[in-house]
Amino acid sequence: MRERWIDEIAQLQGPEPSGDLLARIHDRLARGEHVILPVGDPGRTTARWRLRAAAALVAAVTALWFLWPTGPLTAGDTQGELTFTPATPHAGETVQVAYRAPTMLAGRDRIVLRARYRTPRDGSYNGDTRQIVAAELTPAGDGWFRGSLRLPESVVYGALAVEDADGRHVDSHGSQLWELLVHDSLGRPTFDALSQREHDLMGRNWEQGYKTARQVAALYPEHVSSWHTLLFYEQYVLGESQMDSALAGHRARLRAFDARLSAHAFLSPDDVGDMYWYALNLRDTILEQRWRARLEREAPRSPFAAQNRAAAILEQMARDKDSVRALADMDRLWNDVGTAHGNVVNWGWRVAQVAADSAGLVRWASRYLSMNRGDSVWIATAFTHHAALRNEGMRLLRRELRGLETPNSARRALERTVDEQGVVDATGARQILVALGDALVAGGQRAAGLDTLKRAVREGWDVSLFRRVAQIQLSTGDTASAMRLLGLVAADPATEDFTRPPSDSAAWARLVQEGRGEMRRRLLDLATRRGLPENVRLQAASGGAVRFDTLTRGRVTVVAFWSRFCGPSKEELPALERLTARLHQQGVGIVTITEEPVSGDLRRFLTEQKLTFPVYSDAWREASRAFSQWGTPSYFVVDADGVVRFEYRDLDRIPAEVAALQ
Amino acid sequence: MTPTDSLDDAALVERLRSGDLQALDALFHRHARGLLGVAYRLTGSSAEAEDVVQDLFVGLPVAVRRYAEQGAFGAWLRIVTVRLALDRVRRRERRREVPLDSMPAPNAAASSAGAMEARWELERAMATLPDALRVVFMLKEVEGYSHAEISQLLGIRIGTSEVRLHRAIKALRGALGGQP
16 A cells, blocks of 8 residues: 555645746747757657557457467576676676576586677677676576676676586577676666667667667767667668658757757767768758868867768779879878778778788788778788788688687677587688688699688588689689589579589589589588477467467478568568578478567558568567577578478578478 | 637647747746656756756747647656656766755745645655665656656666665655654
């Protein structure tokens, strides 16, 4: 029962407005002041959203009433429960960790909590991030493990996963990972923490990235960057055609920011740069030019100004074709701005290549790698294309190869086991071997080069790699090896633009036939074997529930998770439509799953996009949990026994994987 | 009584949209005091509460153009005020400032010495609460927001909002001399 004193507090009256409050308001309005109010902001629920949510809730509750499963679908054998105390830590704080282990990790002496930590200056995606052991957890009874970690002072965001001591079994929270965000003393996630979360989600889950951008704008509306980041997501997720109403809001906001900030004589370089960028992306040429001028005048070394200066050098080079002068200009720019913006090193490297200046290439390679550690193979390969740098390139490639052959926990993504990382590393190693073989052949070491190339294509299934190696082999006269590889290329059902090599037709048919057998063997070597729970339910287009296993049993089935609110997923829908139409004709089962409930909106979208594949809704989130799926698009191939055999994100591999299972 | 006083909020909003600042005055007279209370309870400072209300009405002529008329205008004003006030609290926290008048002056509205004392007692108890707890308490118990709505406003989990409310009530109960 509500206590009386709470009512008394609720009834306390606030202060009386000062007599001149209204006059002060009018004074400010007369001076032309504007205040951007946090209204209709993206974080706010709309009536339409509420209606949809209510409808979804009614549908879900109704379905649950009739279709309550015989046993609840739990995280089961592979997913545990992790809690942090405090859940809203401050920078540098010690966090207590408690983990209830699933069967997969129960009974161990110790388990490991791994983390990917981010500081405020870390960039988007996770290509260059490093993983560390954040804590060791020890048994605390009743299936619980406990430990603690201290957040480094500089860290604002951490993504985490739990695994056994040798990294053979990983609980990645269904691929979602657990998270720690640094909070302020009011208990809100800090601006930097949310920004880094958004960066970390790039490429992992665009919808969550979009939600985070909305959250940043709702919590930190005074930051211009909150809004241009949100604009980026809206353009990418909603698409330009759906942007009309959102753009009007952004333009009004830009003008209001402009009115507020223009008068300030001293602004931070970030503020000036953000205003320029917001205006540029909204195509407001007047404000863009005004803020660009201010940026160049007041903050010439800031990121956006540095990028513009680098672009100006490229444009000049395109006009006068003077790459030598452009390279000198880029060097001067580097000396002035250093690592201010990634495009300075991208374009500096490009200019050095155009100028074909060996010393310049070495210089810019080093600068480029200081900002893009993950691209060292690409740089080394580029070196091998320049005679003067070929030996250095090969030395670097061999070093990279040795690195991949040495287990390295820092490189291993949080979601991957040691074995899964091994498959990824083997793929990377094959690409390095091809570059190395190519360089050896180009450098006149033909025999060593051909041997290296053969090693590169001995295992794995990468059609583009086979094509490239076959091309090199043909150029060296090693026709027999090239034909065997082209047989593999032709065997892959995804190969469409293939010109048959001139050859005896019977011999060629035999090569392709052998290629099919080889393809099956290699792909099955890479296949996984993961069972699915029996009682996974999906919502059919009619609105009713259907059991997943009844859709797949007895035939190979392609399962595609997609979303119309995820840019990359939406881009692939036409290709998914073509692929599923073809596979359906071959008797392959097709189940496509989207998170949103079946609705008129969704049906309209399917009609407009001319999508005919069968769509089910993961209304109860049972399918995403069963597949440990998070983020779209993601594709799976399930065999005729209902076992998951392939789980990649590459649409082009699916025809071969299906063929291997048939 | 001015001609605008007889108009309802929707009509005033329509007039304000077309640039009629008399409509702003009418809206101010109708809502400012209640909104000042909302801002005061959240910021704990009458000066900051006035700043919030001032900002609100300075921004209103432009903001009403985006008001979608999907609910009562008063409720919309309240949520905007809540957001502005929370922003103040957060910025204050970043500057590590404390409100100047955490112990508010006696209010003429309190009719007797006893009532005034009781009011002081309640306000003193409120002033002892950390911002994080006071804000959740006020949003839930006084403004009537759900934990789900509070979690959206503050960017915290629903469970965190529930825990903070529990702690706030416990602390207030203790400060008011009851069993914590």
